[in-house]
Amino acid sequence: MEYFAWVEATSFSTWMRESGPAFFSSLILHSVAMGFVVGVHVATDLRILGVASRIPLSLMKRFFPVLWVSLVAVALSGVLLLAAYPAKALTNPLFYFKLAAVLAALCITQSLTHQLLEDAGYDDRLAPGKARFLAALSLLLWAAAITSGRLLAYTHSVMMASHVV
Amino acid sequence: MEAFLSFSQNTGIHAFMHSAWGWPFVESLHFVGLSLLIGTVGVFDLRMIGLARGIPMNALHRLVPWGVAGYGLNVLTGFMFVSSVPDQYLFNPAFQTKLALMGIAGINVLLFYRFAFRPVKAAGADAVAPRTARIMAAVSLTCWTGVIVCGRLITYFRPPYHWCFWC
Numbered sequence: 012m013e014y015f016a017w018v019e020a021t022s023f024s025t026w027m028r029e030s031g032p033a034f035f036s037s038l039i040l041h042s043v044a045m046g047f048v049v050g051v052h053v054a055t056d057l058r059i060l061g062v063a064s065r066i067p068l069s070l071m072k073r074f075f076p077v078l079w080v081s082l083v084a085v086a087l088s089g090v091l092l093l094a095a096y097p098a099k100a101l102t103n104p105l106f107y108f109k110l111a112a113v114l115a116a117l118c119i120t121q122s123l124t125h126q127l128l129e130d131a132g133y134d135d136r137l138a139p140g141k142a143r144f145l146a147a148l149s150l151l152l153w154a155a156a157i158t159s160g161r162l163l164a165y166t167h168s169v170m171m172a173s174h175v176v
Numbered sequence: 177m178e179a180f181l182s183f184s185q186n187t188g189i190h191a192f193m194h195s196a197w198g199w200p201f202v203e204s205l206h207f208v209g210l211s212l213l214i215g216t217v218g219v220f221d222l223r224m225i226g227l228a229r230g231i232p233m234n235a236l237h238r239l240v241p242w243g244v245a246g247y248g249l250n251v252l253t254g255f256m257f258v259s260s261v262p263d264q265y266l267f268n269p270a271f272q273t274k275l276a277l278m279g280i281a282g283i284n285v286l287l288f289y290r291f292a293f294r295p296v297k298a299a300g301a302d303a304v305a306p307r308t309a310r311i312m313a314a315v316s317l318t319c320w321t322g323v324i325v326c327g328r329l330i331t332y333f334r335p336p337y338h339w340c341f342w343c
Contacts, residue, residue, distance in 0.1 A: 031332060039328045043321055045207075046214040053215025057212055063238030066231055067301075072230035076256060157211070158204040165200045 015098035015172035028093035037091040045160075046083035049153045051078040052120065058128065059138045059146035067134035068127060082117075098172035105166050109159040114151040119145050177262045193260040206253040210324060212246025215239075218320060222311035224296065224305035232301040268333050274326035280321035290310045318319035 018024050027033050055071045057063065093100055100106040127133050127142050138146070169175055181208065184190040192198045216239040222228065223236050258265045265271040292309040299305065 035329065035332050037323050042207075042210075042328050043324050046210050046321075046324055047218070049211035050213075050215030050218050053211055053242070054219045057215075057239060057242060063235055065235035067235075070228060073230065074222065077222065077227070095219045134247065140248070152206055153211070154204075157207045158201075161207060162200050163203045 012098065012102075012172050012175060015101065016175075018094065018097045019171055020172050026154070027063060034092075034095055035162055037088045037095075039090040040084055041092060042172040044081040044088065045157070047077055047081035049157065050083055051075065051081075052116070052149060054151050055120075055123075055128075056146040059123065060143055061137060065135075065139070067131070068138070069129065069131045069134055072124070072128050082136050096171065098168045098169045098175075100163055102169045102172075103163060104168050105159050105162055109156050109163070112152045112159065116149050116156065119149045119152070123149075177266055180262040184256075189256050190260050193256055196277045199257075202253045202256050206250055206257075207252065208286045209246040209249035213250070213320060213337065216241075216246070216328065218243075219316060221313035221317045224309050225317075226304045226310075227300050231261065231298055233303075233305065234297045235237075237297070261314045262330030268330055270326045270329035270333050274323055274330070277319045277326065281316060281323070284312055284315045288316075 019028075028035070051074050054074065058066050058068055058071055123142060123145055127138055137143075181190070184193075193202065220233070220240060220243075221234050223231055223233055258271075288309065292306065292312055294311050296305050304310070
C-alpha cells in the first residue's frame with residue numbers, strides 16, 4: 012500500500028489523474044485497441060468454428076499484425092491507466108482475473124496458430140473438435156476479460172492508496 | 177426526453193439499469209457488441225483496403241451477419257443507457273457526435289451495397305477492392321473507430337457543465 016501511495020505521489024501519476032486529455036486518451040486508446048485485439052480474435056475463432064468456411068484459414072494470420080500492434084497499444088494504455096490509479100486495480104482480485112483471462116486467451120491463440128493456422132491443410136477442411144473447443148473457449152475468455160475490465164470501475168475497494176495509509 | 181424516460185420506467189428498463197449490477201452488465205454487453213462489429217465489418221474493411229490479400233472478399237463477407245448481430249446488441253444496450261438517463265446523453269456533445277458518425281456509417285453502408293458491393297463480391301482472392309469500395313471501407317473504419325472514441329468521451333462531458341461544443 013505504501014508503494015502505491017508513493018506511485019500516486021509522483022508527478023506523472025498526478026498528471027495522468029488530473030489531466031483530462033491524458034486520462035481520457037489512455038482510456039480511449041485502451042477501448043479502441045481492445046476492439047481490434049478482440050475483433051481479430053472474433054474473426055479467427057468464428058472461422059475455426061466453421062463460420063465463413065470458404066476463408067482459407069491459414070491466411071487469417073495476415074490480420075495478425077493488426078492484432079499485435081493493437082495488443083501493444085492495449086498494454087501501453089493499460090499501464091498508463093494503472094499509473095493513474097495503481098491501488099484501484101492492483102488491490103482488486105478481479106484485475107488479476109482479467110489478466111489471467113487475457114493471458115489464457117493469448118496462450119490459446121499461440122496454440123491454435125501452431126496447430127492450425129500454420130498448416131494450409133485446414134484451409135478447406137473443418138478444424139478438429141479440440142481446436143473448435145479452444146476457439147469457443149477463446150471467445151468466452153475475451154468476453155470474460157471485457158466484463159471483468161468493465162467491472163473494475165465498480166468493484167474496487169480502494170480508489171487511492173494515499174487516502175488509506 | 178420525457179417520452180424516453182417514461183418508456184424506460186414503464187418497461188422496467190429504468191429499474192433494471194439502476195439495480196446493483198444492471199448498468200455494468202449492460203456496459204459489458206455493449207463492449208462485446210463493439211468487438212463483434214470490429215471483428216467482422218472492421219476486418220472486412222481492412223481486407224478491402226488491401227490487408228490480408230489472398231482471402232477472397234466474398235468469403236470474408238460471410239462474417240458480416242455476426243457484425244450486424246453485434247450492431248443490434250449495441251443499439252439495444254445503447255437504448256437502455258440513453259432511455260434510463262436521457263439528460264446525460266441527449267445534450268452531450270460526445271453523444272451527439274457519436275450519433276452523427278453512426279448516421280454517416282449508415283449512409284455509407286447503404287451506398288456500399290447499392291454501388292460498390294458487386295465488383296467486390298466478384299473480385300479474385302488476391303485483388304484489392306475497386307477505388308470506390310476502398311474509400312467506403314476507410315469511411316466505415318473511421319466512423320466506427322470514431323463511434324468508440326465518442327462513446328468513451330460521453331463520461332468526459334457531463335451536462336449541464338458542457339452542453340455542446342457550439343454553445
